[in-house]
Amino acid sequence: MDIVLADAVVSLLTAAGSQLPTGTIIERRLLPIYRPADLVAPRVAVAPRMQSRTLASRASTKREHVVQIAPHKTAVMVDGQPSETDLAAFVALMQAIGDVIERASMAGTIGGATLVSMSTEPLYDIEAAKSMNVLRGVWTVTFSRIAKA
Amino acid sequence: MTVIGKDCVLGYDAIANWASPSLAAVPNAVDVSQPGISKTAIDLPSRGTGGWNPKGAGLKSMDLSFGYLCDAGDDAVLNALRGSYINDTVMQFAVLDGPIAGIAGRVVQGFRFPGIVMEFPIDEQLEDGRRIEIKVEFARHKLAGVLLLPVWMVLTAL
Numbered sequence: 001m002d003i004v005l006a007d008a009v010v011s012l013l014t015a016a017g018s019q020l021p022t023g024t025i026i027e028r029r030l031l032p033i034y035r036p037a038d039l040v041a042p043r044v045a046v047a048p049r050m051q052s053r054t055l056a057s058r059a060s061t062k063r064e065h066v067v068q069i070a071p072h073k074t075a076v077m078v079d080g081q082p083s084e085t086d087l088a089a090f091v092a093l094m095q096a097i098g099d100v101i102e103r104a105s106m107a108g109t110i111g112g113a114t115l116v117s118m119s120t121e122p123l124y125d126i127e128a129a130k131s132m133n134v135l136r137g138v139w140t141v142t143f144s145r146i147a148k149a
Numbered sequence: 150m151t152v153i154g155k156d157c158v159l160g161y162d163a164i165a166n167w168a169s170p171s172l173a174a175v176p177n178a179v180d181v182s183q184p185g186i187s188k189t190a191i192d193l194p195s196r197g198t199g200g201w202n203p204k205g206a207g208l209k210s211m212d213l214s215f216g217y218l219c220d221a222g223d224d225a226v227l228n229a230l231r232g233s234y235i236n237d238t239v240m241q242f243a244v245l246d247g248p249i250a251g252i253a254g255r256v257v258q259g260f261r262f263p264g265i266v267m268e269f270p271i272d273e274q275l276e277d278g279r280r281i282e283i284k285v286e287f288a289r290h291k292l293a294g295v296l297l298l299p300v301w302m303v304l305t306a307l
Binding site for chain 1: 154155157158159175176177178179216218276277278
Protein backbone atom coordinates (compact mmCIF):
# COMPACT_ATOMS: atom_id res chain seq x y z
CA MET A 1 0.00 0.00 0.00
CA ASP A 2 2.82 2.42 0.79
CA ILE A 3 4.27 2.09 -2.68
CA VAL A 4 0.80 2.34 -4.23
CA LEU A 5 0.18 5.52 -2.27
CA ALA A 6 3.53 7.05 -3.23
CA ASP A 7 2.81 6.21 -6.86
CA ALA A 8 -0.63 7.81 -6.60
CA VAL A 9 1.02 11.00 -5.32
CA VAL A 10 3.50 10.88 -8.20
CA SER A 11 0.63 10.49 -10.69
CA LEU A 12 -1.24 13.36 -9.08
CA LEU A 13 1.71 15.74 -9.23
CA THR A 14 2.59 14.61 -12.75
CA ALA A 15 -0.96 15.31 -13.91
CA ALA A 16 -0.69 18.78 -12.36
CA GLY A 17 2.57 19.47 -14.17
CA SER A 18 1.26 22.73 -15.63
CA GLN A 19 1.12 24.16 -12.09
CA LEU A 20 4.78 23.34 -11.45
CA PRO A 21 7.91 24.89 -13.01
CA THR A 22 8.67 23.76 -16.56
CA GLY A 23 10.78 20.61 -16.69
CA THR A 24 10.02 19.51 -13.13
CA ILE A 25 10.74 15.81 -12.75
CA ILE A 26 8.49 13.87 -10.37
CA GLU A 27 9.44 10.36 -9.36
CA ARG A 28 9.03 7.77 -6.65
CA ARG A 29 12.45 7.55 -5.06
CA LEU A 30 12.96 5.52 -1.91
CA LEU A 31 16.45 6.98 -1.37
CA PRO A 32 16.33 10.52 -2.73
CA ILE A 33 20.06 11.17 -2.99
CA TYR A 34 21.01 13.32 -5.96
CA ARG A 35 24.12 14.92 -7.44
CA PRO A 36 23.83 18.69 -7.88
CA ALA A 37 24.28 18.18 -11.62
CA ASP A 38 20.99 16.25 -11.67
CA LEU A 39 19.10 19.17 -10.13
CA VAL A 40 19.28 21.92 -12.73
CA ALA A 41 15.56 21.37 -13.26
CA PRO A 42 13.51 20.80 -10.10
CA ARG A 43 13.32 17.14 -9.13
CA VAL A 44 10.59 16.01 -6.77
CA ALA A 45 11.17 12.73 -4.92
CA VAL A 46 8.17 10.97 -3.42
CA ALA A 47 8.94 8.34 -0.79
CA PRO A 48 6.83 6.27 1.61
CA ARG A 49 8.24 6.82 5.09
CA MET A 50 6.11 5.27 7.79
CA GLN A 51 3.03 3.21 8.49
CA SER A 52 1.15 2.55 11.72
CA ARG A 53 -1.90 0.42 12.51
CA THR A 54 -4.29 0.56 15.42
CA LEU A 55 -7.47 -1.42 15.98
CA ALA A 56 -10.55 0.21 14.46
CA SER A 57 -13.03 -2.59 15.09
CA ARG A 58 -12.94 -6.28 15.94
CA ALA A 59 -12.08 -7.00 12.32
CA SER A 60 -10.23 -3.99 10.94
CA THR A 61 -7.40 -1.57 11.62
CA LYS A 62 -7.02 2.15 11.15
CA ARG A 63 -3.83 2.71 9.22
CA GLU A 64 -1.78 5.83 8.89
CA HIS A 65 0.64 6.12 6.01
CA VAL A 66 3.25 8.84 5.92
CA VAL A 67 4.61 9.88 2.54
CA GLN A 68 7.31 12.50 2.09
CA ILE A 69 7.46 14.73 -0.95
CA ALA A 70 10.89 16.29 -1.34
CA PRO A 71 11.59 18.79 -4.10
CA HIS A 72 15.26 19.46 -4.89
CA LYS A 73 16.79 22.18 -7.06
CA THR A 74 20.24 23.73 -7.41
CA ALA A 75 20.38 27.41 -6.55
CA VAL A 76 22.31 30.32 -7.97
CA MET A 77 24.62 31.43 -5.17
CA VAL A 78 25.18 35.09 -4.34
CA ASP A 79 27.87 35.81 -1.74
CA GLY A 80 27.72 32.19 -0.57
CA GLN A 81 23.97 32.24 -0.16
CA PRO A 82 21.16 31.06 -2.44
CA SER A 83 19.73 34.01 -4.34
CA GLU A 84 16.51 35.46 -3.01
CA THR A 85 14.96 34.90 -6.44
CA ASP A 86 15.73 31.18 -6.35
CA LEU A 87 14.54 30.88 -2.77
CA ALA A 88 11.26 32.58 -3.61
CA ALA A 89 10.78 30.30 -6.62
CA PHE A 90 11.48 27.27 -4.46
CA VAL A 91 9.00 28.37 -1.80
CA ALA A 92 6.44 28.85 -4.58
CA LEU A 93 7.15 25.27 -5.73
CA MET A 94 6.54 23.97 -2.21
CA GLN A 95 3.30 25.95 -2.11
CA ALA A 96 2.20 24.59 -5.50
CA ILE A 97 2.85 21.00 -4.39
CA GLY A 98 0.85 21.56 -1.20
CA ASP A 99 -2.01 23.08 -3.15
CA VAL A 100 -2.15 20.18 -5.63
CA ILE A 101 -2.31 17.61 -2.82
CA GLU A 102 -4.86 19.60 -0.84
CA ARG A 103 -7.17 20.16 -3.83
CA ALA A 104 -7.03 16.47 -4.74
CA SER A 105 -7.86 15.48 -1.17
CA MET A 106 -10.96 17.67 -1.26
CA ALA A 107 -12.12 15.83 -4.38
CA GLY A 108 -11.74 12.37 -2.83
CA THR A 109 -9.25 9.81 -1.65
CA ILE A 110 -5.70 9.60 -2.98
CA GLY A 111 -4.56 6.07 -3.73
CA GLY A 112 -7.46 4.79 -1.64
CA ALA A 113 -6.48 6.80 1.44
CA THR A 114 -7.71 10.03 3.01
CA LEU A 115 -5.42 12.99 3.59
CA VAL A 116 -5.23 13.74 7.30
CA SER A 117 -2.45 16.29 7.57
CA MET A 118 0.54 17.72 5.79
CA SER A 119 3.36 19.82 7.14
CA THR A 120 6.73 21.19 6.19
CA GLU A 121 9.35 22.37 8.62
CA PRO A 122 11.48 24.06 7.59
CA LEU A 123 10.13 25.17 4.24
CA TYR A 124 13.63 24.70 2.85
CA ASP A 125 16.84 23.23 4.26
CA ILE A 126 19.24 26.13 4.69
CA GLU A 127 22.20 23.90 5.53
CA ALA A 128 21.85 21.96 2.28
CA ALA A 129 21.60 25.25 0.43
CA LYS A 130 24.81 26.59 1.97
CA SER A 131 26.92 23.48 1.71
CA MET A 132 25.75 21.97 -1.59
CA ASN A 133 24.05 24.84 -3.44
CA VAL A 134 20.91 22.71 -3.35
CA LEU A 135 17.50 23.92 -2.27
CA ARG A 136 15.63 21.09 -0.60
CA GLY A 137 12.32 20.95 1.21
CA VAL A 138 10.17 18.15 2.57
CA TRP A 139 6.41 17.88 2.72
CA THR A 140 5.42 15.23 5.24
CA VAL A 141 1.95 14.03 4.27
CA THR A 142 -0.13 11.73 6.45
CA PHE A 143 -2.89 9.62 4.97
CA SER A 144 -5.39 7.44 6.80
CA ARG A 145 -7.59 4.52 5.84
CA ILE A 146 -9.45 1.69 7.52
CA ALA A 147 -8.73 -1.74 6.15
CA LYS A 148 -8.73 -5.46 6.81
CA ALA A 149 -5.66 -7.60 6.16
CA MET B 150 -6.11 -16.46 30.60
CA THR B 151 -7.58 -13.01 30.21
CA VAL B 152 -9.95 -12.49 27.31
CA ILE B 153 -9.27 -9.36 25.26
CA GLY B 154 -12.27 -7.43 23.92
CA LYS B 155 -11.04 -7.73 20.35
CA ASP B 156 -11.32 -11.52 20.59
CA CYS B 157 -14.88 -11.45 21.87
CA VAL B 158 -17.73 -11.89 19.41
CA LEU B 159 -21.06 -10.18 19.19
CA GLY B 160 -23.57 -12.40 17.41
CA TYR B 161 -27.09 -11.85 16.16
CA ASP B 162 -29.87 -13.83 14.54
CA ALA B 163 -33.56 -13.60 13.75
CA ILE B 164 -35.74 -14.00 16.82
CA ALA B 165 -37.64 -16.82 15.09
CA ASN B 166 -34.51 -18.97 15.53
CA TRP B 167 -34.47 -18.52 19.31
CA ALA B 168 -34.71 -22.24 20.06
CA SER B 169 -31.75 -23.18 17.88
CA PRO B 170 -29.91 -20.02 16.88
CA SER B 171 -27.65 -19.79 13.87
CA LEU B 172 -25.74 -16.73 14.98
CA ALA B 173 -23.85 -14.46 12.60
CA ALA B 174 -21.00 -12.31 13.89
CA VAL B 175 -20.88 -8.53 13.91
CA PRO B 176 -17.22 -8.07 12.90
CA ASN B 177 -17.48 -4.30 12.59
CA ALA B 178 -18.36 -3.94 16.27
CA VAL B 179 -15.92 -1.61 18.00
CA ASP B 180 -16.38 -1.27 21.76
CA VAL B 181 -19.13 -3.55 23.05
CA SER B 182 -20.62 -3.14 26.51
CA GLN B 183 -23.61 -4.13 28.57
CA PRO B 184 -23.71 -1.39 31.18
CA GLY B 185 -27.33 -2.03 32.06
CA ILE B 186 -27.03 -5.55 33.41
CA SER B 187 -28.36 -4.69 36.81
CA LYS B 188 -31.29 -5.18 39.12
CA THR B 189 -33.18 -2.76 41.24
CA ALA B 190 -32.88 -2.99 45.00
CA ILE B 191 -35.96 -2.90 47.18
CA ASP B 192 -35.68 -1.50 50.66
CA LEU B 193 -36.90 -3.99 53.24
CA PRO B 194 -36.37 -2.40 56.63
CA SER B 195 -38.46 -3.24 59.64
CA ARG B 196 -38.50 -2.58 63.36
CA GLY B 197 -36.46 -5.75 63.79
CA THR B 198 -33.53 -4.86 61.47
CA GLY B 199 -31.81 -2.93 64.22
CA GLY B 200 -31.64 0.31 62.28
CA TRP B 201 -30.25 -1.35 59.15
CA ASN B 202 -31.80 -1.16 55.67
CA PRO B 203 -31.59 -4.65 54.14
CA LYS B 204 -32.36 -4.98 50.45
CA GLY B 205 -34.38 -7.38 48.40
CA ALA B 206 -33.90 -8.18 44.73
CA GLY B 207 -36.12 -6.23 42.36
CA LEU B 208 -36.38 -6.29 38.59
CA LYS B 209 -33.41 -7.25 36.41
CA SER B 210 -32.39 -5.30 33.32
CA MET B 211 -30.46 -6.25 30.21
CA ASP B 212 -29.05 -4.04 27.46
CA LEU B 213 -26.28 -3.79 24.88
CA SER B 214 -24.28 -0.88 23.45
CA PHE B 215 -21.69 -0.99 20.72
CA GLY B 216 -20.04 1.16 18.10
CA TYR B 217 -20.46 -0.01 14.52
CA LEU B 218 -17.78 0.90 11.99
CA CYS B 219 -19.52 1.34 8.65
CA ASP B 220 -18.25 -0.24 5.44
CA ALA B 221 -18.96 1.37 2.11
CA GLY B 222 -21.64 -0.30 0.03
CA ASP B 223 -24.16 -2.94 1.01
CA ASP B 224 -23.75 -4.45 4.46
CA ALA B 225 -26.08 -7.26 5.57
CA VAL B 226 -25.33 -6.78 9.28
CA LEU B 227 -25.99 -3.06 9.17
CA ASN B 228 -29.15 -3.65 7.14
CA ALA B 229 -30.46 -5.97 9.87
CA LEU B 230 -29.62 -3.50 12.65
CA ARG B 231 -31.16 -0.61 10.76
CA GLY B 232 -34.22 -2.75 10.09
CA SER B 233 -34.59 -3.36 13.80
CA TYR B 234 -34.43 0.37 14.44
CA ILE B 235 -36.79 1.46 11.66
CA ASN B 236 -39.28 -1.40 11.74
CA ASP B 237 -39.11 -2.25 15.46
CA THR B 238 -37.97 -5.76 14.56
CA VAL B 239 -37.01 -7.86 17.55
CA MET B 240 -33.76 -9.77 17.02
CA GLN B 241 -31.66 -11.96 19.26
CA PHE B 242 -28.19 -10.91 20.35
CA ALA B 243 -25.42 -12.95 21.93
CA VAL B 244 -22.54 -11.19 23.66
CA LEU B 245 -19.93 -13.95 23.70
CA ASP B 246 -16.35 -14.07 24.96
CA GLY B 247 -15.15 -16.07 21.96
CA PRO B 248 -16.02 -17.38 18.48
CA ILE B 249 -19.59 -18.34 17.68
CA ALA B 250 -18.42 -21.72 16.45
CA GLY B 251 -16.62 -22.35 19.75
CA ILE B 252 -12.92 -22.67 20.39
CA ALA B 253 -10.58 -25.42 21.50
CA GLY B 254 -9.56 -25.54 25.12
CA ARG B 255 -12.26 -23.46 26.77
CA VAL B 256 -15.95 -22.77 26.80
CA VAL B 257 -17.39 -19.72 25.08
CA GLN B 258 -20.14 -17.99 26.98
CA GLY B 259 -22.19 -14.86 27.42
CA PHE B 260 -25.71 -13.50 27.60
CA ARG B 261 -28.18 -14.11 24.77
CA PHE B 262 -31.38 -12.12 24.79
CA PRO B 263 -34.18 -10.77 22.60
CA GLY B 264 -33.38 -7.17 21.74
CA ILE B 265 -34.57 -4.25 19.73
CA VAL B 266 -32.37 -1.42 18.43
CA MET B 267 -33.46 1.71 20.28
CA GLU B 268 -30.72 4.15 19.31
CA PHE B 269 -28.97 4.46 15.97
CA PRO B 270 -27.02 7.76 16.05
CA ILE B 271 -24.57 8.27 13.20
CA ASP B 272 -21.16 9.82 13.86
CA GLU B 273 -18.97 11.17 11.05
CA GLN B 274 -15.75 12.53 12.51
CA LEU B 275 -13.53 14.39 10.08
CA GLU B 276 -10.57 12.09 10.64
CA ASP B 277 -12.22 8.85 11.65
CA GLY B 278 -14.35 6.07 10.24
CA ARG B 279 -18.10 6.61 9.91
CA ARG B 280 -19.55 5.05 13.01
CA ILE B 281 -22.93 4.33 14.55
CA GLU B 282 -23.32 4.05 18.31
CA ILE B 283 -26.01 1.40 18.56
CA LYS B 284 -28.02 0.81 21.70
CA VAL B 285 -30.11 -2.31 22.11
CA GLU B 286 -32.68 -2.87 24.83
CA PHE B 287 -34.13 -6.15 26.05
CA ALA B 288 -37.43 -6.54 24.20
CA ARG B 289 -40.63 -8.20 25.31
CA HIS B 290 -41.32 -10.92 22.76
CA LYS B 291 -43.38 -14.08 22.73
CA LEU B 292 -42.60 -16.97 20.45
CA ALA B 293 -45.34 -19.61 20.14
CA GLY B 294 -46.93 -18.12 23.22
CA VAL B 295 -43.77 -18.32 25.32
CA LEU B 296 -42.20 -15.13 26.66
CA LEU B 297 -38.49 -15.08 25.81
CA LEU B 298 -36.11 -14.13 28.58
CA PRO B 299 -32.33 -13.59 28.64
CA VAL B 300 -30.25 -16.74 28.99
CA TRP B 301 -26.61 -17.43 29.75
CA MET B 302 -25.33 -19.20 26.64
CA VAL B 303 -22.49 -21.69 26.97
CA LEU B 304 -20.69 -23.33 24.04
CA THR B 305 -18.64 -26.32 25.08
CA ALA B 306 -14.96 -26.43 24.23
CA LEU B 307 -14.10 -27.97 20.85
